[in-house]
Amino acid sequence: MSQSRHGDDRTAVEPKDLSGAQRDELSAIIARFETVEGATLPILHAIQSAFGFIPPAAAPIVAEKLNRSRAEIHGVVTFYHDFRSQPAGRHVLKLCRAEACQSMGAERVARLVEAGLGVTMGETTADGRVTLEPVYCLGLCAVAPAAMVDGRVVGRLDEAKAGALIAEVAP
Amino acid sequence: MTMRIFVPGDSGALAVGADAVAAAITAEAARQELAVTLVRNGSRGLYWLEPLVEVETPAGRIAFGPVAPSDVPELVAALADPSPRGEGPPRGGGGAAPFTTHPLYLGLTEEIPFLKRQTRFTFARCGVVDPLSLDDYKAAGGLKGLAAALALAPEAIVDQVTQSGLRGRGGAGFPTGIKWKTVLAAEGSRKFVVTNADEGDSGTFADRMLMEGDPLILIEGMIIAGLAVGASHGYIYSRSEYPHANDVMAKALAIAERAGLLGTDILGSGRSFSIELRIGAGAYVCGEETALLESIEGKRGQVRAKPPLPAIKGLFGAPTVINNVLSLASVPFILAEGPAAFAAVGFGRSRGTMAVQLAGNIRHGGLFETGFGITLGALVDDIGGGTATGRPVKAVQVGGPLGAYFPPALFDTPFDYEAFAARDGLIGHGGIVVFDDTVEMARQARFAMEFCAIESCGKCTPCRIGSTRGVEVVDRIIAGRDVDANAALLADLCETMKFGSLCALGGFTPYPVMSALTHFREDFGLLPPNGRMEAAE
Structure with missing residues (x-):
């Protein structure tokens, strides 16, 4: 049954089906890239931005419009870490786990955040509020450890800042 | 008179509160009735001092940092003080402006040793100009390289790049001029210029910093590459992890199009070039050039076997120049100042400057552009100031997640492609990540x-x-x-x-x-x- 895991500002979509309006939206997105060569990634980004994830029912439609096989589109969706096959939590918190952040205690911060939210990396809290994800480098290596919360960057994470982040996303 | 104040919009500065500082300055200046023009510049690359606030004075720009929003009222009060201002930052002597006694006062920005010791060819404007002002760009020497290139035949542009000794800054160190020559000579009804901005290596942020701080230089470099090899379309392949850089880059492209820098009549020359910004989707391997090309084509980012080289059969099967951001951004300087000026700096077969990125557990983390040949130890200890934690350095990883870990015993290694290879390491994209003695x-x-x-x-x-x-x-x-x-x-x-x-x-x-x-x-x-x-x- 429906679990309200999608963001407030996103269109609610059941993974299996698309409504007529959603199909129209999807067609409009695809049409925007009609003249773009190699449009698969731009289209998938636009779909994820509109729906919050790539609805599995969207893949065959994209495949048909791009004249590619369903398997190819499925292959692309599953290859890239960014594309979701189900909605994320209302907030997405990404913690950098790469070497520069490791050297400044990113692992300790990661354990703190995992404990604070009650999830491990890659999971969404049971109330659908927060998805916690690893990221490998935000280019903030001189202000490590770094994180990104809903697109906002945060650097020099320590216990206090990690606590503030947890309080912000899961009050 | 309005006072110009600079607060970086670079994401490294944003990550430590630059937006809040900018907002506080605006609010506080209004409250204290100080007329202020706020400029959101890129970063100077002195990240341990971010947010680094600069104020324009007749003597030059002076810096304060790291500034927290709570520092702002006092800072603005010092700047607003009507007693002598304009004599510049005094070192002794009379006429000291009141702000010189502010605890965060750093003096003239250009005189900060970390900055003064650098040789900035590629990052000359980064952190100085408004990244989205074409007027600023031109006033600071921008478009001179393009103007020179427009007057040259393609072969002559390629020759200049070859003579400069420029090697690919993405990591492989392949001579850029040779690559361009191959594409120029290749048969093809169309050709492409692709910028590899998929800067996924931990410890590296130079591409991001440049795209956020001086995006027009990349556009200029790509246009020159297009003129050199006969390509009229280019792609910038950036990362989804860099939303700020992508935003600035997209705005810069729109500005360049409106100004006729891009399009069907580049600066009235009748030549055409257009650029499309593409964003990856979180796959590190797409930084590998053939995987990147697959990704632009809309496929899984899987590596292609070489040959054929992308220069012969690259994007959509067409001859393609694919270069790192820093390689292409080095080109305007080479065309403007001449290949000899670029080649005059460097070490052995590594010519010109390298944007070294000091990262991780380091006291003075940031971007240090310098001629090749400086030793690893000088970078980590003298310039970087050792570890941030104050503990002994145990290891440094140079060149990203695929680079070797060097102990301090190898700190005499000069920063140079061949010298690192001789010690079973690589310089990659120039990132140095420092670890203290707690690392296992x-x-x-x-x-x-x-x-x-x-x-x-x-x-x-x-x-x-x-x-x-x-x-x-x-x-x-x-x-x-x-x-x-x-x-x-x-x-x-x-x-x-x-x-x-x-x-x-x-x-x-x-x-x-x-x-x-x-x-x-x-x-x-x-x-x-x-x-x-x-x-x-």
Whole structure:
């Protein structure tokens, strides 16, 4: 049954089906890239931005419009870490786990955040509020450890800042 | 008169509160009735001082940092003080402006030693100008390279780049002029210029900083590349992890189009060039050039076997120049100042400057552009000031997750492609990540294998399977099981990955693993080389 895991500002979509309006939206997105060569990634980004994830029912439609096989589109969706096959939590918190952040205690911060939210990396809290994800480098290596919360960057994470982040996303 | 105040909009500055500082300055200036023009510049690259606030004075720009929003009322009050201002930052002598006694006062920005010691060819404007002002760009020497290129035949542009000795800044160090020459000579009804801005290496942020701080230089470099090889369309392939850089880049492209810099009549020359910004989707391997091309084509980011080289058969099967951001951004300087000016700096076969990025556990983290040849120790100890934690340096990883870990014993290594290769390392994209003595090197070796397993594109077996087996072998070593035999097995596996993988992901993962195993044997439960010999007797 429906679990309200999608963001407030996103269109609610059941993974299996698309409504007529959603199909129209999807067609409009695809049409925007009609003249773009190699449009698969731009289209998938636009779909994820509109729906919050790539609805599995969207893949065959994209495949048909791009004249590619369903398997190819499925292959692309599953290859890239960014594309979701189900909605994320209302907030997405990404913690950098790469070497520069490791050297400044990113692992300790990661354990703190995992404990604070009650999830491990890659999971969404049971109330659908927060998805916690690893990221490998935000280019903030001189202000490590770094994180990104809903697109906002945060650097020099320590216990206090990690606590503030947890309080912000899961009050 | 309005006072110009600069607060970086660079994401490294934003991550430590630059937006809040900017808002506080605006609010406080209004409250104290100080007329202020706020400019959101890029970063100067002195990240330990971010947010670095600069104020324009007749003597030059003076800096304060790191500024917190709570510092702002006092700072604005000092700046608003009507007693002598304009004499510049005094070192003794009369006429001291009141702000010179502010605790965060750093003096003239250009005189800060970290900045003063640099040779900035590529980053000359970064942190200085408003990144989205074409007027600023031109006033600071921008478009001179393009103007020179427009007056030259394609072969002559390629010659200049070849003479400069510029080598690919993405890591491979391949001569850029040779690559361009190949594309120029290749037959094709269309050709492409692709910027590899998929800067995924941990410890590197130069591409991001430049795209956020001086995006027009990349556009200028790409147009010159297009003129040189006969391409009229280009792509910038950036990362989804860089939303701010992508936003600035997109705005810069729109500005360039409106100004006729891009389009069908570049600056009235009748030549055409257009640029499309593409964003990846979180796959590290797409930084590998052939995987990147696959990704632009809309496919899984899987590596292509070479040959054919992208220069012959690249994007959509057409001859393609694919260069790193810093390579292309080096080109305007070469065309404007001449190849000799660029080649005059450097070391051995590594000519020009390198944007070294000091990262991780380092006191003075940031971007340091300098001629090749400076030693690793000078970068880490003198310029970087050692670790941020104040503990001894145990290891530095140079060149990203595929780069070797060097102990301080190798700090005499000059920053140069060949010198690092001679010591089983690489400089890659110029990132240096410093670790203090709390790091456990067997765990770092494990992470290198784990990262390779997560990011492998899966096309070739040594990388796809080898990385997973590698994690298991390191786990056995960490657990203390048959340590000598497993260390030998790990070395053997690394040999297979190094010589059997299609691309640098599987091929270079052995660098961090083997360097850790070689230089930090104790961390693997192995006796150091000498001790081991004695024990065996």
